[in-house]
Amino acid sequence: MRPDDLPHIKDLPLFSEMEEERFAQLVEGAFLQNFPPGVELFSEGEPADFLYVVTEGHVELYASANNRETVIGILEPVTAFILAAAVSDAPYLMSARTLDKSRLLMIPASKFREMTGSDSQLTTAVLRELAKGYRTLVKAHKEMKLRTALERVANYLLRENKRQGSAGHFVLQHDKRILAALLGMTPENLSRAFGSLQEYGVTVEGTRITLSKLKDLETLAKPTTLIDDPDY
Amino acid sequence: MRPDDLPHIKDLPLFSEMEEERFAQLVEGAFLQNFPPGVELFSEGEPADFLYVVTEGHVELYASANNRETVIGILEPVTAFILAAAVSDAPYLMSARTLDKSRLLMIPASKFREMTGSDSQLTTAVLRELAKGYRTLVKAHKEMKLRTALERVANYLLRENKRQGSAGHFVLQHDKRILAALLGMTPENLSRAFGSLQEYGVTVEGTRITLSKLKDLETLAKPTTLIDDPDY
DNA sequence: CGTCACTTTGATGCTGATCAAAAATGGTGG
DNA sequence: CCACCATTTTTGATCAGCATCAAAGTGACG
Numbered sequence: 001m002r003p004d005d006l007p008h009i010k011d012l013p014l015f016s017e018m019e020e021e022r023f024a025q026l027v028e029g030a031f032l033q034n035f036p037p038g039v040e041l042f043s044e045g046e047p048a049d050f051l052y053v054v055t056e057g058h059v060e061l062y063a064s065a066n067n068r069e070t071v072i073g074i075l076e077p078v079t080a081f082i083l084a085a086a087v088s089d090a091p092y093l094m095s096a097r098t099l100d101k102s103r104l105l106m107i108p109a110s111k112f113r114e115m116t117g118s119d120s121q122l123t124t125a126v127l128r129e130l131a132k133g134y135r136t137l138v139k140a141h142k143e144m145k146l147r148t149a150l151e152r153v154a155n156y157l158l159r160e161n162k163r164q165g166s167a168g169h170f171v172l173q174h175d176k177r178i179l180a181a182l183l184g185m186t187p188e189n190l191s192r193a194f195g196s197l198q199e200y201g202v203t204v205e206g207t208r209i210t211l212s213k214l215k216d217l218e219t220l221a222k223p224t225t226l227i228d229d230p231d232y
Numbered sequence: 233m234r235p236d237d238l239p240h241i242k243d244l245p246l247f248s249e250m251e252e253e254r255f256a257q258l259v260e261g262a263f264l265q266n267f268p269p270g271v272e273l274f275s276e277g278e279p280a281d282f283l284y285v286v287t288e289g290h291v292e293l294y295a296s297a298n299n300r301e302t303v304i305g306i307l308e309p310v311t312a313f314i315l316a317a318a319v320s321d322a323p324y325l326m327s328a329r330t331l332d333k334s335r336l337l338m339i340p341a342s343k344f345r346e347m348t349g350s351d352s353q354l355t356t357a358v359l360r361e362l363a364k365g366y367r368t369l370v371k372a373h374k375e376m377k378l379r380t381a382l383e384r385v386a387n388y389l390l391r392e393n394k395r396q397g398s399a400g401h402f403v404l405q406h407d408k409r410i411l412a413a414l415l416g417m418t419p420e421n422l423s424r425a426f427g428s429l430q431e432y433g434v435t436v437e438g439t440r441i442t443l444s445k446l447k448d449l450e451t452l453a454k455p456t457t458l459i460d461d462p463d464y
Numbered sequence: 465c466g467t468c469a470c471t472t473t474g475a476t477g478c479t480g481a482t483c484a485a486a487a488a489t490g491g492t493g494g
Numbered sequence: 495c496c497a498c499c500a501t502t503t504t505t506g507a508t509c510a511g512c513a514t515c516a517a518a519g520t521g522a523c524g
Contacts, residue, residue, distance in 0.1 A: 066379070469522085487503080
């Protein structure tokens, strides 16, 4: 691991409160590794050997059953993931693959569990982080059960617009195929959804999105802080 | 609060490791209260003032948007709920109501947060409990995105059969209306799903269920530990 | 024993999946 | 830099799954 990566990682909410010495201890058995796009990091059902942190690139969490596959979430820097499995010493419930060229910190789960047992700063930070992750997942679950596919697309566009500076135009961060799975629909359906949203001022040119009738789109989407606000 | 309730509660995984004195401190500001069925305990969007523990009865966690309502989970004794909101000092993302006559421990969230900051036994226990809750939710989310309504019903029946002793017959624990919402479908559809499952050996007489062709039902349902095993 | 909520049944229509194929895009090697 | 290939995206046609609306049947409880 490059020494100049460390400060960057130490700044994570997860580690920032730890004593330097404790942090050094945690990280000494860890790897910081580069991956090309499309690499499978782990597969659901495997024992959770590592806790991961994305520091560059993007990671897709996905799950399969019955010949179907769906995306549970997409992680951007800087985010720790698979915390619950690592804490519980249980099998991964999701698989993970890199979407882009990515840089990941891999902390052996046994070491991590050992340290969460003894370092209360760390335990508290992990608890906060996991609580945040839990709430994110509740929102995703609510969205899935309470909204139609078209509403999910509309709200996704509104969230992404806000996230990229509320300029009224932005760039899709992922392939439409992956976006479709994240939104719980087929690529064909997503394409048609974009078509239907034209009358609500949505223009799609490749990955470039323009929202020209925000009001109308919001009337359709009916966003709510209790699903759409990432800080809530 | 009745003094003889305390030992019962102290036995919760959440509290069992705490020192007696700390536990007394936590519980001194708490209420242990009886509720009739159908009482709304709190509503999504409200600040999380209490952490709850069901000690008797059943509690339904539900959420609304757009005139739609869905059930996120149903809790039985003895379970702490709404941990993430209490930890995060954030608004509830779900509403809760009693389904039966119920007995609930209500711990002021501020007190709870205060103590998780200072008692590392408690912090660790909360972390474990929350990690378990997170994994339960991941399973629910996967089920929702990866299975059809009929498959969800079939798998629910298999899980419930196992939970009630694998006798091949058992009793539905909730109104079919509520069960339908939990499974992400309408009551009409659940009724029809039961009809379709007759050819797989499923008999429904009121709340009494009999499974006479387990093999066939499993062939249809394709249960997997990574969704259906509560201990995984 | 009447009322109210829950459940079932039937008819119909919308939402979204599937299948097939054309069009667009992006990366690669010549 | 261009031609080619593989992949992604779009478009069209069709179908299955599930919701909705309406109404009858059932059961619990005052």
